[in-house]
Amino acid sequence: MTDQTPPPGGTSAVAFDLKFWRTRAAECRLTDEDLTALTGIPTADWDSHLTPHTLPAAALFVLARALNTSAECLLRQPAPNRRPAPRAADHATVLHAALLEADRIHPDELASALEWTPHRLKRAATALATHLEQPSSPHRLVHTDTTIHLTCVPDLLAPKQRQNLHNCGHTAASLAPGEAAALTRLLHHTARGLTPDLPAEQIPRLANRRLLALSGEQPAAHPDVLFALGLAARPLTDAETAADGCASVPADSSPPRPR
Known part of the structure; x- marks a missing residue:
């Protein structure tokens, strides 16, 4: 156990884990009188009066040593804010992900792989094409009767850069x-x-x-x-x-x- 300062930040964001305190006190054979002497507050009043505001940091470290633990363990940290569960991706986003995986593919084959109807695929392709028209997007959608795939915005790469990628064999997906x-x-x-x-x-x-x-x-x-x-x-x-x-x-x- 080390005398490290409790975690930074406002003390209003944390509270004492009084249940853990009492458990450790029983394990260390500390009586209510011992705990009252260590904290300066009667144990009967802990729930209403014992807070990080009312207990000096020095007393907290002394208590931690008596309980054979660390000062951090005596604090109950607030539960972290959980991220909201992700929403189901829209069809255009799913299509975008599929095309990153599939490279060039026949629309009917892609619709079958995604378990979509041709109408759903067409609507998703229209929405994705509109989204990719943004100036910040490096992708464009090519969608014909026989193929659907992503391509790069023309002239983003210099001819020399494209040739270098071709020479090192990184311009085509691996063969199945x-x-x-x-x-x-x-x-x-x-x-x-x-x-x-x-x-x-x-x-x-x-x-x-x-x-x-x-x-x-x-x-x-x-x-x-x-x-x-x-x-x-x-x-x-x-x-x-x-x-x-x-x-x-x-x-x-x-x-x-x-x-």
Whole structure:
């Protein structure tokens, strides 16, 4: 036990824990006469007369030593103000959180994942898009019939900064196991001149994730994938994707077939 000053602040914010006092006194075999002598106030009057205002700090430390405890333990601190329980997030906020997790995704797939109706998703997207239009927000919402995702406000990052992020591999979300398997199977079939064998339900997701291009008679690997494998001169920019309506594979960038 140390003679430390009681916690700072107005004494009106604290009170004595008299129940603890009496418990400690019984354990230390202190009588009512002993406690009256230590505090200067009869124990019968403690509830009405014993307060941090009426007991000098020196007497409090003496009493604490007698009770074999600290002065702080003799004080009953007010219960901290509890924060109000958080309200249920509105749909726009939930949508924002989902898009931070999901990256590019088909609206129908996102509505299904959130267990929403398409109408609820559309209303949430409208509200979120309006909210993100604030000058302080770095995000903008892209919502079409085939994809919904967040994008960055143009020109916030310098070209060199964007390139640095691209070079260190931090510009795209990690592949899910199913995506990696589907993409590997597509590249394998393409390299051998076989017909691509992709489950129909995976095609919209792979296209939204810029792993698959839908131009031509058969699905093909997205130019970004070919660029990563050294089979294309450069990746496809967002501006080119928007201008084309969908990703298209350059004619000269298809994987070479084995001889």
